[in-house]
Amino acid sequence: MKHLNKIASILCGAAFGILAITSCEGGDLYGVNSPSWISQKIDSIENSKKSNEEVLVGMQEDVYTIGKSDYTSGWWSSFSKYYVVPNGQKWNAVLNLNLNSSDDTYYKNFAIIITNDVDRGGAGYQEYGAYRFDATGDSAKYNSQWGKYLYFKYTNSTQLLAPDANNKDANVQKLGGKVTITVDRTSSNAFKIKITNGTVTKTYEQPYKLPNLNADASDTNIRCFLVPEGSYIDFLQTNIVPIGGLTSAKDKAPVSMVLQNVPDEVTRGTALDKAMSNISAEVTYEEGVKKVIPASELYISAIPDMDVPGEKNLVVIYNKTFKGENAAKPIIAYAKFNVVNSIASIKITTAPTRSHYYFFNSAATSGLTDRTLAFDPTGMEVTATYADGSSAVIDNSKLKFSSVPASAGTYNVTVSTANGKTDNVSVSVSESESAFVTPNPSNLGATDNTGAWWSVFTDNIKVPAGKTYVVSFTNYSSMAGNWNNFVTILRNSVNKEYAVVRSDNYGWGDGYAASRNSGGQADWASWLAAMNGANVTVYVTNCNNGTADVQAVMKGTNGKTYVQYYLGVNTIDVNDLCFAFTIDSCHLVFKSTASSKSAFYHKG
Incomplete structure (x- = not known):
């Protein structure tokens, strides 16, 4: 990391080599009369120097x-x-x-x-x-x-x-x-x-x-x-000029920068260099070209100094062009952070709002031995006592929490700070009760499987906290692609999406990234062929910890059973979790509650 008091250094060096090896017979310097093994060695060396890289023309x-x-x-x-x-x-x-x-x-x-x-x-x-x-x-x-x-x-x-x-x-x-x-x-x-x-x-x-x-x-x-x-x-x-034209090759001056990874808090006594060693800056140059600059190439300072706890202003200066030349006008970016005393201990002073979680096992997950649930800190207050004797409530986002086994019982969750101070809170876990439901309409999508992506939907079905809702249907597919099968949508009652998950190990949405999925099928081609007429059971669980689980058991027309799951989809409002189905060149025929029970599989 650079500071304003720059130290200049100059490194220089020279290397020389002389090779004069003569042959045994006539004193030639690797000439035409050299032994054949020498000529072969020379050819080998020369060939190794030739690049296999394609020669690009007109770049x-x-x-x-x-x-x-x-x-x-x-x-x-x-x-x-x-x-x-x-x-x-x-x-x-x-x-x-x-x-x-x-x-x-x-x-x-x-x-x-x-x-x-x-x-x-x-x-x-x-x-x-x-x-x-x-x-x-x-x-x-x-x-x-x-x-x-x-x-x-x-x-x-x-x-x-x-x-x-x-x-x-x-x-x-x-x-x-x-x-x-x-x-x-x-x-x-x-x-x-x-x-x-x-x-x-x-x-x-x-x-x-x-x-x-x-x-x-x-x-x-x-x-x-x-x-x-x-x-x-x-x-x-x-070598081809794109639509909209080229971004010019000339050097470009820096215009602005955005700081990244600036810590919210720095412990008192930490040197500025160390505290900011992981920051970087995304620099925008003329013509909109961008580059990420590491901390080692930035000039930084903090105002006021780091010796006293409190809010500080981070000042970062960068003065290079896109090609690394000195810029005519440096650019400056600012950020704020706090210097805080070291935490001596923590204590949970207000328990979390929810401390009873739920799981559900279907044929999709019954074999998992390492399944866990995320701890939900909503409503919890943790008070820190600092080295100077003062105390304050810590933001839960600055804490880490141990996971909870997805099996019935009572467990201690360890709450810890960045410097290793801990306390514990108890949570209980139960198996979720399940209920069969039938979506409306009971037939979704054109029967010739020409229905466009995201064109039709079932009504939302709201899942209460701690409950698992089970839906059974026959899936018919155009079989054009793996994605041309049922799609499950998790959203709230006003259709704000938590996540969208497909039958083929893919999904998206704010809550999807945190989820654990089962991976793909061992043989995609056989799976896809078997999905046209497959009997499918989908399980949606509101785990009461801000997450939801989606499990699917698919009995193919080839007699084989396939599974897919997405566990721990987060960002869920436990009081407003709904799910619905949509299609993509497929159609779904939902079964009534009575006719679904034979397809239901449950293992506690």
Whole structure:
């Protein structure tokens, strides 16, 4: 971290080497008369120096950032420019892929979306498919590409990931760094995609051309754009000028910056350097180009000084251009934080509002041995006693809580501070009572499975705190994609969503990220075929701790039983949890309470 009293240093050095080795026979310096083994060695060395990297022609600088630099961009939330690739041409792009080093989720990288020549979501918009950088040894279980016109059998990768039950694989970090993309339409008998960073290379080689999905047959263009998820992209170069034009290659002055990861509190006696070692600044330059600057390149100070407890003003200065030259005008950002005395002890002075939680076991979860429930601190007050003898209530967001086993009993939850001071609070856990319900309408979606995504819904069904509601239905699918099956929506009575979860191990919403899911199916193709006519039972539990569980047991037409669950969906108002169903090229026929009981499975 830099301070205003800069220290300048100059490092210099020189290295020289002389090699003069003669042959045994004539004193030649590795000449034509040298022994054959020497010539072979020379050839080997020279060949090793040759780069296997593709030579890119006509590249132009196009510098901008896609996605949030704090790695919080969800799927389909941030997009690159459109790059239009005419028939017979090739698109090359160079970028830096920034991955979250603390999140090894295998799919959190980026995808190339290939579409017809229409704006995203516009009239007539169609996708050939999406092609993500990751690849696994089981493409049927873990989708790394999808779409009606991209086929797994034409894909190869030099790095196959093997995600665990939580979708984690540390090898996903190998996908980061400088990445080159090639979308190749130059052959009349093939279509190719290549993504490589020199360490990992993923290729798609289809032995025929793409069909033309444009309404105007004379328009043979396709479009490509990039979508990150849980990552961000610093785009650098392209050989095709995008719609909207290039971001110029000239150096750019800093315009503004936003500070990130500034701590709310700093313990008295902590040096400023140490207290702010994890901050960074997202700097915006001319033309809207952005870059994240680490603490080590920022000038910082605190006003007033850090010796006395109280609110402080953090002043951060940055004075470099996009290319690292001294800027004509530095930029300044401000933030506030508090210096506090060290906590000597804590005590829970007001118990939480809710201390009785509920769980439900279906066939989807009966085999879990490590299932837990989240502690709900709502209404709880924790008072800290500081080193100087003073005391104050601590914000619950600054505390950590141990988890609660999802089994009947009474448990002590440990409440702890950042410096390790603890207290305990007791909670009880019971098995949830269940009740069958039938949604309205009892038939949802067109019977020919042509119903559009998010076009029809059942009425909301409100789930009381501590209860589990059970719904049974027959699921009919177009079988065009894994997502063309039932979808469960968790929301409140005015339709504000907590989460949306699908039948195929995917979801979104404010509460979805915290949930634990069961992972995908071992054989997606067999599962999808068996879902057209499958008997499905869905269980929705209001756990009375600000979370909800969704469990699904699917008995396929092949006689096999499949399961899917999403446990611990949070941000739930325990007094206002509703659920409903929607469809996507499928239709659902709900069963009455009486006829559902034979499908009901419960294990306490």
